[in-house]
Amino acid sequence: MNSLFTVFALAACLGAIAVVVSQSVVRMAFWLVVSLGSVAALFFLADADFIGAAQLLIYVGGTLVLLVFGVMLTASGPYMKIETSPAETVVAGLIGLLFLFMVFSSLSGVEWTGTENRMLATDTSAGFDDQSEGNTLRPLGFALLGVRPDLGTNTPGYLLPFEIASVHLLVVLIGAAYLARAKRRRDVN
Amino acid sequence: MSITLAANTISDFLDGSVVPVLGWEISSGTALVIAAIIHAVLLFHVFALCPFFLIWLERKGSGRIQDRLGPTRVGGKFGWLQSLADGIKLIQKEDLCPPAADAMLFRSAPYIVCLASFAAFVVLPFSSGWVAVSADCGLFIMLAVLSLEVFGIIMAGYSSGSKWSLFGGMREAAQMVSYEIPLAICALIPIVAAGSLNLGEIGDMQGGHLGNWFIFHDPFTFIAFFVYFVVATASCKRAPFDLAEAESELVGGFHTEYSGMRWSFFFMGEYASMFAVCGVASILFLGGWNTGIPGLDGSLQQLRAAGAASGEFSASGYLANVLGAVVFISKAALLVFVQIWVRWTLPRLRIDQVMVTCLKYLVPISCFLFLGATIWPLLWLAGKQISTAPFQQPLGQRVAAVLPAGESSERPQVTPSGPVIDEPVSEEPADGDTEPSGDSVSVEGTAPASAADALAVEVAASEVQS
Numbered sequence: 001m002n003s004l005f006t007v008f009a010l011a012a013c014l015g016a017i018a019v020v021v022s023q024s025v026v027r028m029a030f031w032l033v034v035s036l037g038s039v040a041a042l043f044f045l046a047d048a049d050f051i052g053a054a055q056l057l058i059y060v061g062g063t064l065v066l067l068v069f070g071v072m073l074t075a076s077g078p079y080m081k082i083e084t085s086p087a088e089t090v091v092a093g094l095i096g097l098l099f100l101f102m103v104f105s106s107l108s109g110v111e112w113t114g115t116e117n118r119m120l121a122t123d124t125s126a127g128f129d130d131q132s133e134g135n136t137l138r139p140l141g142f143a144l145l146g147v148r149p150d151l152g153t154n155t156p157g158y159l160l161p162f163e164i165a166s167v168h169l170l171v172v173l174i175g176a177a178y179l180a181r182a183k184r185r186r187d188v189n
Numbered sequence: 190m191s192i193t194l195a196a197n198t199i200s201d202f203l204d205g206s207v208v209p210v211l212g213w214e215i216s217s218g219t220a221l222v223i224a225a226i227i228h229a230v231l232l233f234h235v236f237a238l239c240p241f242f243l244i245w246l247e248r249k250g251s252g253r254i255q256d257r258l259g260p261t262r263v264g265g266k267f268g269w270l271q272s273l274a275d276g277i278k279l280i281q282k283e284d285l286c287p288p289a290a291d292a293m294l295f296r297s298a299p300y301i302v303c304l305a306s307f308a309a310f311v312v313l314p315f316s317s318g319w320v321a322v323s324a325d326c327g328l329f330i331m332l333a334v335l336s337l338e339v340f341g342i343i344m345a346g347y348s349s350g351s352k353w354s355l356f357g358g359m360r361e362a363a364q365m366v367s368y369e370i371p372l373a374i375c376a377l378i379p380i381v382a383a384g385s386l387n388l389g390e391i392g393d394m395q396g397g398h399l400g401n402w403f404i405f406h407d408p409f410t411f412i413a414f415f416v417y418f419v420v421a422t423a424s425c426k427r428a429p430f431d432l433a434e435a436e437s438e439l440v441g442g443f444h445t446e447y448s449g450m451r452w453s454f455f456f457m458g459e460y461a462s463m464f465a466v467c468g469v470a471s472i473l474f475l476g477g478w479n480t481g482i483p484g485l486d487g488s489l490q491q492l493r494a495a496g497a498a499s500g501e502f503s504a505s506g507y508l509a510n511v512l513g514a515v516v517f518i519s520k521a522a523l524l525v526f527v528q529i530w531v532r533w534t535l536p537r538l539r540i541d542q543v544m545v546t547c548l549k550y551l552v553p554i555s556c557f558l559f560l561g562a563t564i565w566p567l568l569w570l571a572g573k574q575i576s577t578a579p580f581q582q583p584l585g586q587r588v589a590a591v592l593p594a595g596e597s598s599e600r601p602q603v604t605p606s607g608p609v610i611d612e613p614v615s616e617e618p619a620d621g622d623t624e625p626s627g628d629s630v631s632v633e634g635t636a637p638a639s640a641a642d643a644l645a646v647e648v649a650a651s652e653v654q655s
Contacts, residue, residue: 024291026294026344026348027293027294029344030294030297030344033337049324049325049326049330050325050326050329053326056330056334056336057329057333060340061333061336061337061340061369062336064340065362065365065366068343068344068347068362069366072355072358
């Protein structure tokens with residue numbers, strides 16, 4: 001498992017670097033596929049199969065396809081390139097370093113052993129029939145429906161965020177359909 | 190059941206055993222790697238042989254349907270050399286890359302297509318328990334992985350540096366993105382009846398007899414099967430939806446600039462994903478590896494369960510599984526044959542007709558079917574005056590647990606790992622304290638277990654809170 005983790009982690013990092021380095025937008029999308037696909041594989045390795053599959057479906061199968069589709073529809077030349085000026089590189093590099101610093105400082109702030117012991121102490125799978133690892137689908141579904149049998153009766157689930165997100169998506173759908181509708185031609189007379 | 194390698198048995202077998210001649214002991218890690226390699230090689234053969242067979246079927250079918258003389262006169266018994274001849278022809282062609290193309294993307298695009306459709310076979314069970322990875326959200330993983338295939342095709346269309354390819358890629362992108370919606374919704378409709386996304390469990394639930402296949406579960410799943418099949422045909426970009434490679438308008442569409450083996454990789458991917466979506470259709474709707482013959486299925490399932498429970502190799506269980514795999518593969522191949530038949534008989538649609546068919550007809554139809562499929566069990570249970578309070582189990586188990594024995598034998602559901610529960614009519618119900626009094630069953634008497642009762646109370650409490 002460790003060697004697989006190394007392979008996929010390296011692929012994710014190298015893919016991400018290649019996204020930054022390459023200039024053609026579609027090549028960026030390709031490297032982003034490599035990077036996001038490796039992250040999905042890391043999720044699978046961590047027994048989180050639902051979120052791994054969701055990563056593949058939403059980011060790789062959905063977002064990136066739309067990205068390439070948008071490039072194909074809007075590009076003026078044969079291969080769309082993004083050229084960066086030196087000033088942009090410097091600013092982006094600074095922001096990237098700041099972000100790296102933030103991630104490192106928050107990661108080093110976590111007390112790993114205590115957290116692990118606490119997680120092992122609280123058996124989160126209680127309340128579900130199947131307690132084997134990776135069986136995340138049914139608990140996730142219950143949590144989204146507002147039921148958390150694993151945390152006792154008084155803990156609300158995620159029904160409200162779920163509903164808000166779905167209504168939001170519905171609004172976006174209707175708005176997109178409104179924008180893309182066939183415009184009725186207005187007669188001059 | 191998490192990501193359980195079915196290779197568990199192989200790796201368990203290898204773990205700690207000694208290599209015959211050399212005398213080395215195999216560690217558990219090595220055993221897992223060997224088992225994974227065995228599974229990968231097996232799956233790769235399925236992946237490679239299914240285009241081999243389907244190309245032959247396609248050539249012969251098109252030859253018969255459209256009176257094409259060549260394929261009806263190929264050598265070998267029934268012309269089986271056709272695929273081999275095609276393969277040899279493709280191997281010796283030059284591997285071209287046009288100067289206008291983006292070489293890296295152009296060369297890697299066929300591999301993405303192949304990889305995506307190959308990876309889909311990882312979660313596709315061929316018989317009860319015969320699956321490389323038995324994941325709890327198998328269907329979801331399958332749909333996610335199959336949706337990656339379009340990316341390779343768009344990349345091929347974009348990077349070829351040709352207008353035909355670009356148009357093909359754009360059509361493909363528009364078509365795939367819109368057809369994924371009804372595909373996912375239609376695949377969800379039998380899931381509502383099954384209460385599980387694990388393809389192996391779904392297949393096992395439909396044992397017993399023909400009436401237990403999910404296509405006959407309710408009117409909505411019956412229509413959903415046909416909608417699913419149309420949408421699956423479109424998502425494999427098969428005729429009459431093959432706008433991405435419309436020869437009459439776009440020369441070859443996205444694969445205009447490809448030749449030789451890279452070209453054939455696209456078609457290996459296409460045939461493999463045809464088989465994959467038809468396999469999913471046969472698991473979701475047509476009973477998977479169950480024959481549908483009343484007496485036979487239960488005993489086969491018992492043989493399989495006994496073989497799995499014994500923990501060692503059992504010839505009868507193995508043979509039952511082989512029979513299941515044969516049944517499953519023939520169902521899927523039959524569906525693929527229908528796709529081939531449709532391809533050579535129907536004319537191609539226009540691109541706007543394809544989009545209108547999807548967005549104006551198939552999406553609303555599948556939404557309506559999905560709504561109906563969710564309401565149907567509630568109405569059905571309300572008609573029997575049964576409360577749906579013990580909600581924690583999958584619907585199939587709930588119905589089996591709540592129903593009196595007379596009706597549960599009519600539609601036997603199985604627990605995920607167990608054999609078919611095929612109770613005779615005269616037996617007492619499973620929970621014992623219920624009178625088999627038909628329709629007027631009281632709610633308290635029929636609650637299957639105390640845990641479920643407690644949970645129902647919890648739900649009520651949390652509902653009040655929110």
